[in-house]
Amino acid sequence: MSRSIGTGDARKTKAWLVCLVLAGISFVVIVLGLNTGTIRIPPLRVLDTLFGGGSGRDQMVLFEYRLPRIVVTVLAGAGLGAAGAVMQGLSRNALADPGVLGLHAGAALGLVMFVSFFRDLEGSSALLIPLFTFTGGIVAAVLIVLLSYNRSRGIVPVRLILSGIGVASGLSAITLYWSLRLDEDTYAFTARWLAGSVWGRDWVHAAALLPWIIIVLPYVLSQTRSLNNLSLGDETAAGIGTNVKRQRLLLLGAAVALSSASVSMAGGIGFIGLIAPHLARRLVGPMYQHLLPVACFVGVVILVVSDTIGRSLFQPNAIPAGVVVAVVGAPYFLFLLSRTK
Amino acid sequence: MRLKGRTDEHAVSSEGTASDASSLTRPMLRAGRIRQILLFIASAVLLALSMFAAISLGAKDLTLSTVWAAVFHYDRSLMTHQIIHELRLPRVLGAAVIGAALAVAGSLIQGITRNPLGDTGVLGINAGAMFVVAVSFAFFPNLPYGTLIVLSFLGALMSTLLVFGLGASAPGGLTPMRLTVSGAVTAALLGSMTSGIAIYFDLSQDLAFWYAGGVAGIKWSQLEILAPILLIVIVWSMGLARSISLISMGDEVALNLGINLKRIRLLGLLTVVVLAGLSVSAAGAISFVGLVIPHIARKLIGVDYRQIVPLSALLGAVLLVLADLGARMANPPEELAIGIMVSFIGVPFFLFLARKERRDL
Numbered sequence: 001m002s003r004s005i006g007t008g009d010a011r012k013t014k015a016w017l018v019c020l021v022l023a024g025i026s027f028v029v030i031v032l033g034l035n036t037g038t039i040r041i042p043p044l045r046v047l048d049t050l051f052g053g054g055s056g057r058d059q060m061v062l063f064e065y066r067l068p069r070i071v072v073t074v075l076a077g078a079g080l081g082a083a084g085a086v087m088q089g090l091s092r093n094a095l096a097d098p099g100v101l102g103l104h105a106g107a108a109l110g111l112v113m114f115v116s117f118f119r120d121l122e123g124s125s126a127l128l129i130p131l132f133t134f135t136g137g138i139v140a141a142v143l144i145v146l147l148s149y150n151r152s153r154g155i156v157p158v159r160l161i162l163s164g165i166g167v168a169s170g171l172s173a174i175t176l177y178w179s180l181r182l183d184e185d186t187y188a189f190t191a192r193w194l195a196g197s198v199w200g201r202d203w204v205h206a207a208a209l210l211p212w213i214i215i216v217l218p219y220v221l222s223q224t225r226s227l228n229n230l231s232l233g234d235e236t237a238a239g240i241g242t243n244v245k246r247q248r249l250l251l252l253g254a255a256v257a258l259s260s261a262s263v264s265m266a267g268g269i270g271f272i273g274l275i276a277p278h279l280a281r282r283l284v285g286p287m288y289q290h291l292l293p294v295a296c297f298v299g300v301v302i303l304v305v306s307d308t309i310g311r312s313l314f315q316p317n318a319i320p321a322g323v324v325v326a327v328v329g330a331p332y333f334l335f336l337l338s339r340t341k
Numbered sequence: 342m343r344l345k346g347r348t349d350e351h352a353v354s355s356e357g358t359a360s361d362a363s364s365l366t367r368p369m370l371r372a373g374r375i376r377q378i379l380l381f382i383a384s385a386v387l388l389a390l391s392m393f394a395a396i397s398l399g400a401k402d403l404t405l406s407t408v409w410a411a412v413f414h415y416d417r418s419l420m421t422h423q424i425i426h427e428l429r430l431p432r433v434l435g436a437a438v439i440g441a442a443l444a445v446a447g448s449l450i451q452g453i454t455r456n457p458l459g460d461t462g463v464l465g466i467n468a469g470a471m472f473v474v475a476v477s478f479a480f481f482p483n484l485p486y487g488t489l490i491v492l493s494f495l496g497a498l499m500s501t502l503l504v505f506g507l508g509a510s511a512p513g514g515l516t517p518m519r520l521t522v523s524g525a526v527t528a529a530l531l532g533s534m535t536s537g538i539a540i541y542f543d544l545s546q547d548l549a550f551w552y553a554g555g556v557a558g559i560k561w562s563q564l565e566i567l568a569p570i571l572l573i574v575i576v577w578s579m580g581l582a583r584s585i586s587l588i589s590m591g592d593e594v595a596l597n598l599g600i601n602l603k604r605i606r607l608l609g610l611l612t613v614v615v616l617a618g619l620s621v622s623a624a625g626a627i628s629f630v631g632l633v634i635p636h637i638a639r640k641l642i643g644v645d646y647r648q649i650v651p652l653s654a655l656l657g658a659v660l661l662v663l664a665d666l667g668a669r670m671a672n673p674p675e676e677l678a679i680g681i682m683v684s685f686i687g688v689p690f691f692l693f694l695a696r697k698e699r700r701d702l
Binding site: 099147148159162163165166167169170172173176191192194196197314317319320322326327330331333334337338339 | 458463503507508510511512519521522523525526527529530533534536537539540541543628629677678680681684685688689691692696
């Protein structure tokens, strides 16, 4: 609608600018992330190595260890940011987030199932991990939608959040039950995963995550018009000509795919899906064609920074990125909650 | 519409608020009174039976007469008596006291906030206690149990202040919905920080049972501190129950009857914090006991908290004793975490209640 009111162009220009700036910031934090670790490589040498130069040692550290991890972090950050934005639009609830709504608990269950069946996290079976977490996420989503559905009112927002909390607790109990039956190493891995530790650090992990993001993210970006319409309310959306039920189902599936695939490699990280869209909305306004790409970039920045902080600040041990995100994100969420009517 | 919303605010599970309200002021019908007395007797018998079952069943099954003898005529030279006296008895008594404490805490919270989904786990109170316990494990690993209790209580107090302060400072005030969400997020934050500490200091093993909850490790020395305080506080909450019944019917009703709302709310919350903090210090974070039991009690006995609180105490004790027994028996010789056992019972119930939630954000 704003496109017809004149300010649309100004908004568009601003959105482009914001995207450019955020892309610049993302680039900087990525280079900083590549530079940080037990073996430090100066930023300029990082760039040099990336474009073919550098010593053999630099190349090995960068291409074999740092780069795949950063790729996973970037993809997961973008996926989580976009998933949160889509969920908030669908539920017309500014507090919606894949983690709060219990999708991550479903993904966690999927991961524990995978671990107990395959046990091999490095080989080609790693490609299947996102499929397992996606299945878990879908199960959680179906449960939550069924529980919050009302024949006359559709999905009732308050029930969505309450059943999300309940489903999350139930699935976590099952996950805990399963993970306690695993051997010690696998249990330790699961515990770290649950806390939101970016564990995908091989190229195969990046490869497992990549198709989910490069297929689903463009689809979501192409649906910004539907998201705009849906966020106006069901009746208005139907009036404009949106097939509300079908679009909501498709977009919900896409959001589950994005978040489940992301957490499969980056661990059960909450709050990015909540914060990123909020910041994006403050920066570029509520139109999804602007909001969605900005939310992706914000997600990337948050996750790369959190992972780098968690890795470097607490050496020799590492703090999972999810803990860093929660320590920053939860107070922000509570702040928002105390401000919203 | 608004008025109706007020009266049925907490009575999601009980129909006919008007008649319930009058049952507080009008003399009880004789039949109702007898039914109540029978309910209490039945619950007490159930508790006694489940405690006896929990003492006699286990890795070594013991006969009823041995259990009886071990409890009432303890003979130190007998192995079976020692098993019962040193291992089973503190465990079962601990489960009973903690179950009662959690259930009473839940019923008080539900009454004070008029929120049928209130629970010390859901509202992040347990997570606060957990967090402080984790911190003290990391930095002061050899604290005596008494100090740990105090710290755990302070942690519960901290998160309670946070959740209720945030909820109350928002425009529109402390709605049940906002309380639930800010509680869940606070629980997530503190839980995340707890696991961060556990991972960083390599405490996962030590903290595992705090996470999942368990009464296996309770010793007589702990029970001697814990049980008297909890029992006194439970009795004290029965004294609060009359005022809480009135609060649960709405602010106007309570004000008209001359209740000091702020004072009762504060006292009630403090009571909840003591109950939750002590329980967590002994058994870890056990969610859903405080959610499920008061609902069952309310279904059985009506909306008067003078009856809900004591019945919750009895039934909470039964649930935790049985859950602990189930956790021991499910897959011997391994023990299942008691929190999982309780969740498997509690979560479907929570979802059923959330399904009936009619209010909006």
